[in-house]
Amino acid sequence: xxxAIEAGGTKFVCGIGDATGSRLTRTIxxxxxxxxxxDVARFLAEAAAEHGAFTAIGIGSFGxxxxxxxxxxxGSIAATPKPGWAGTDMPGFLKARFGVPVAIDTDxxxxxxxxxxxSGVRRLAYVTVxxxxxVGFARNGETETGFGHAEAGxxxxxxxxxxxxxAGTCPFHGxxxxxxxxxxxxxxxxxxxxxxxxxxxxxxxxxxxYLGQLCRTLILTTMPERIVLGGGVMAxxxxxxxxxxxxxKQLNGYCGPWTHEAFTTRIHLPQSQEPPGLVGAYLLAATVxxx
Amino acid sequence: xxxAIEAGGTKFVCGIGDATGSRLTRTIxxxxxxxxxxDVARFLAEAAAEHGAFTAIGIGSFGxxxxxxxxxxxGSIAATPKPGWAGTDMPGFLKARFGVPVAIDTDxxxxxxxxxxxSGVRRLAYVTVxxxxxVGFARNGETETGFGHAEAGxxxxxxxxxxxxxAGTCPFHGxxxxxxxxxxxxxxxxxxxxxxxxxxxxxxxxxxxYLGQLCRTLILTTMPERIVLGGGVMAxxxxxxxxxxxxxKQLNGYCGPWTHEAFTTRIHLPQSQEPPGLVGAYLLAATVxxx
Numbered sequence: 001x002x003x004a005i006e007a008g009g010t011k012f013v014c015g016i017g018d019a020t021g022s023r024l025t026r027t028i029x030x031x032x033x034x035x036x037x038x039d040v041a042r043f044l045a046e047a048a049a050e051h052g053a054f055t056a057i058g059i060g061s062f063g064x065x066x067x068x069x070x071x072x073x074x075g076s077i078a079a080t081p082k083p084g085w086a087g088t089d090m091p092g093f094l095k096a097r098f099g100v101p102v103a104i105d106t107d108x109x110x111x112x113x114x115x116x117x118x119s120g121v122r123r124l125a126y127v128t129v130x131x132x133x134x135v136g137f138a139r140n141g142e143t144e145t146g147f148g149h150a151e152a153g154x155x156x157x158x159x160x161x162x163x164x165x166x167a168g169t170c171p172f173h174g175x176x177x178x179x180x181x182x183x184x185x186x187x188x189x190x191x192x193x194x195x196x197x198x199x200x201x202x203x204x205x206x207x208x209x210y211l212g213q214l215c216r217t218l219i220l221t222t223m224p225e226r227i228v229l230g231g232g233v234m235a236x237x238x239x240x241x242x243x244x245x246x247x248x249k250q251l252n253g254y255c256g257p258w259t260h261e262a263f264t265t266r267i268h269l270p271q272s273q274e275p276p277g278l279v280g281a282y283l284l285a286a287t288v289x290x291x
Numbered sequence: 292x293x294x295a296i297e298a299g300g301t302k303f304v305c306g307i308g309d310a311t312g313s314r315l316t317r318t319i320x321x322x323x324x325x326x327x328x329x330d331v332a333r334f335l336a337e338a339a340a341e342h343g344a345f346t347a348i349g350i351g352s353f354g355x356x357x358x359x360x361x362x363x364x365x366g367s368i369a370a371t372p373k374p375g376w377a378g379t380d381m382p383g384f385l386k387a388r389f390g391v392p393v394a395i396d397t398d399x400x401x402x403x404x405x406x407x408x409x410s411g412v413r414r415l416a417y418v419t420v421x422x423x424x425x426v427g428f429a430r431n432g433e434t435e436t437g438f439g440h441a442e443a444g445x446x447x448x449x450x451x452x453x454x455x456x457x458a459g460t461c462p463f464h465g466x467x468x469x470x471x472x473x474x475x476x477x478x479x480x481x482x483x484x485x486x487x488x489x490x491x492x493x494x495x496x497x498x499x500x501y502l503g504q505l506c507r508t509l510i511l512t513t514m515p516e517r518i519v520l521g522g523g524v525m526a527x528x529x530x531x532x533x534x535x536x537x538x539x540k541q542l543n544g545y546c547g548p549w550t551h552e553a554f555t556t557r558i559h560l561p562q563s564q565e566p567p568g569l570v571g572a573y574l575l576a577a578t579v580x581x582x
Contacts, residue, residue, distance in 0.1 A: 064547055078547070123437045135512070139437075146414045146430075146514025147557075148547025155508050156449045156541065172545040217446045221426070221512050223437025250447065254463040256355055256369070256439025266438075 002289060003044055003054040003100075004281035006107060007061040007090065009082060009131060013275060014040055016047040016054050019114070019282040022274060023051045033088040041097050057094050057102040058285030060110035060277040063134075067105065067145045075104045081171070101288035108136025108150075109143035110280025111230065111270070116141070117283060118271045121225040125218050126276065127152075128231035129211065133178040137222065143284070153178035157213045162202040163189065181210035183233050194236045204242060207233070212246025215267060219247070219255060230270045240269060293580060294335055294345040294391075295572035297398060298352040298381065300373065300422060304566060305331055307338040307345050310405070310573040313565060314342045324379040332388050348385050348393045349576030351401035351568040354425075358396065358436045366395045372462070392579035399427025399441075400434035401571025402521065402561070407432070408574060409562045412516040416509050417567065418443075419522035420502065424469040428513065434575070444469035448504045453493040454480065472501035474524050485527045495533060498524070503537025506558060510538070510546060521561045531560060 001023070006013040010030055015022035026043045030036055048054055064078040075091040091102040105113075112126035116138035126136045133153030137144035144150075154176045166189045168179030179185055187193055190203045197203050215227055229240065248255075248263045258266070272279045292314070297304040301321055306313035317334045321327055339345055355369040366382040382393040396404075403417035407429035417427045424444030428435035435441075445467045457480045459470030470476055478484055481494045488494050506518055520531065539546075539554045549557070563570045 068548065144514075147516040148510075148514050148549070150512055150514060151545065151547060152512045154542075154545055155511050156504050158447045158449050172543050173541075213447050217508060218512065219439075220446050221441055221443045221509065223435075223439050223441060225438040250464075251445075252463050254442065254445055256442060257359065258439070 001048075001052050001054045002282050002285040003047075003057040004278050004285060005040060005057065005059045005061075005090075006110075006275055006277035006281055007059055008107065008277075009062050012036060012040055013278050014043050015274075015278055015282075016044065016051055017282065019117070019279050019286065022278070023047070025274075025278070032084045037090065037093055041094070044094075044098065054098075054100065054285075056100050056285040056289035057098065058110070058281035058283065058288075059090055059094075059102065059104040060107040060281040060284065061090065061104055063106050063149060064151070065104065065106055065149065067149055103284045103288045105143045105145070105284055106134070106136055106149050107277045108134040109138070109145070110136070110284050111276035112136040112138035112228070112280070113141075113143050113283050114272050114276040114280035115226070115228045115270060119226055123222075123224050124226045124228065125222060125224040126228045126230065126270075127211075127214065127218075129181065129229065129233040130183050130231035133182050133214070133231075135214075135218070137224070152214065152218070153182070155214065155217055157181075157210050160206045160209050162206050177210055177214055181207050181233075186233065194233065194239065199238065204238065208239060208242035208246045211239075211243045212250050215243065215247040216250045219251065219258060223256075225266065227267045228270050228276070229267065230276060234269060240267070243267065292339075292343050292345045293573050293576040294338075294348040294389075295569050295576060296331060296348065296350045296352075296381075297401075297566055297568035297572055298350055299398065299568075300353050303327060303331055304569050305334050306565075306569055306573075307335070307342055308573065310408070310570050310577065313569070314338070316565075316569070323375045328381065328384055332385070335385075335389065345389075345391065345576075347391050347576040347580035348389065349401070349572035349574065349579075350381055350385075350393065350395040351398040351572040351575065352381065352395055354397050354440060355442070356395065356397055356440065358440055366393075394575045394579045396434045396436070396575055397425070397427055397440050398568045399425040400429070400436070401427070401575050402567035403427040403429035403519070403571070404432075404434050404574050405563050405567040405571035406517070406519045406561055410517055410559075414513075414515050415517045415519065416513060416515040417519045417521065417561075418502075418505065418509075420472065420520065420524040421474050421522035424473050424505070424522075426505075426509070428515070443505065443509070444473070446505065446508055448472075448501050451497045451500050453497050468501055468505055472498050472524075477524065485524065485530065490529065495529065499530060499533035499537045502530075502534045503541050506534065506538040507541045510542065510549060514547075516557065518558045519561050519567070520558065521567060525560060531558070534558065
């Protein structure tokens with residue numbers, strides 16, 4: 001039995017079980033670190049009492065995270081505008097509390113791990129389009145980090161003419177990808193989420209064009225076999241085919257092995273039954289369970 | 292003794308020696324594949340007669356290349372507008388001619404390998420800014436490929452206001468990065484290469500801003516520890532500090548472990564004594580020399 005935590009900015013989804021399914025899950029609203037982690041620990045203790053002990057904990061967390069293994073603050077949350085969370089060492093807290101190995105990575109990296117496992121590809125990019133836009137990578141069954149972890153929500157994008165002079169919502173960059181195509185950006189620009197806008201509203205094409213720029217950039221720089229698009233904004237089913245179309249149109253035939261069919265078979269919604277971040281957190285826990 | 296070939300669109304640089312230095316090199320103008328490869332083979336035979344036999348050949352080649360090891364055309368040049376070169380199987384030709392193992396990768400991937408070795412980093416992006424713009428990656432001492440190889444010269448960029456309505460020179464995308472900031476793009480937009488333009492000419496800032504968008508995108512998506520900028524356009528020494536500045540300004544503090552100092556220490560010109568593509572081709576040859 002393993003424990004998994006998908007630590008998000010608005011909620012923590014916790015579970016015990018393994019990557020094939022949870023025995024028990026609980027969703028805990030994100031508040032300050034002390035209250036939130038106390039609730040997480042209480043759930044894990046109760047779940048273990050009911051279903052049996054877990055041997056490791058995996059965490060897929062909002063970022064930025066310090067994932068430099070040589071750093072004294074490895075595993076902690078780095079500078080973040082989220083009040084109270086900067087410097088929080090979730091693995092340290094849980095390890096001390098439960099005495100089992102704890103592994104942590106970004107929410108999008110572990111989601112990439114889960115989707116790569118399900119689809120059997122060696123290299124996968126997982127994109128979440130919601131309150132923010134995040135991208136994680138899995139390669140050969142492991143999550144990818146480098147000098148820091150990916151923050152591909154903040155790439156520059158070419159402005160869509162129908163977006164007029166909309167300034168964008170990113171506090172760092174204004175009109176970067178996240179500032180133009182995240183859930184809050186869509187609401188700020190058009191007064192509604194996509195859900196509330198008719199199919200012929202320009203917001204659909206504008207959003208798909210920006211997400212197409214992201215997919216184009218990922219294909220040209222990181223060469224994934226599959227791009228999975230998750231998050232609240234992608235829950236609008238009309239969006240996926242528009243993003244595929246925008247990506248293919250922008251690449252205009254210059255895309256190596258990405259044939260016409262590839263855009264349909266390789267740009268997809270998540271396949272996981274449970275949230276991919278939770279499934280990935282179990283997979284991450286499994287990597288340290290034998291230590 | 293190893294043999295190395297840096298196969299470029301205008302010239303082939305060939306050498307025998309190893310990654311610490313060539314014993315003998317020759318530059319052969321690129322024409323049709325038959326004439327070009329016949330000259331390459333003649334040089335290698337002569338060089339071996341004079342300096343001793345080589346045990347493997349490494350090739351860093353212009354692309355696109357088929358680098359899918361499961362493909363029947365692995366190692367061949369894929370669809371290219373370069374007359375006669377599509378389908379050319381350089382490794383096959385040289386293996387048949389010399390009876391030694393031959394390895395091939397993109398020119399920019401092997402250059403990344405060479406620079407990563409020299410600077411001792413685990414993850415490096417090598418950018419060439421010349422006739423085209425290409426990006427290669429090395430990770431943990433190996434070149435990186437995925438579903439195809441990187442083609443990051445073709446990422447979308449945000450137009451610089453001083454570029455007016457310049458359409459860009461990329462036959463596929465018009466105003467992608469390569470269409471706006473490659474050598475031919477600079478000449479087409481301003482009538483001169485950077486070399487011929489005064490320091491206060493807008494071309495400097497325009498070019499640096501586009502290359503800054505590339506560095507920003509690479510940092511946010513591929514997390515290199517070091518970005519090496521090579522190629523003819525970067526030979527203008529004034530450009531490097533402008534690119535560093537543009538990258539840092541655009542990221543605006545949102546860049547994980549990239550502190551202010553990092554932009555100077557981690558964005559650099561090539562350090563290799565010989566062309567990094569040639570050095571990398573020796574390193575690639577070494578990986579198959581024992582087979």
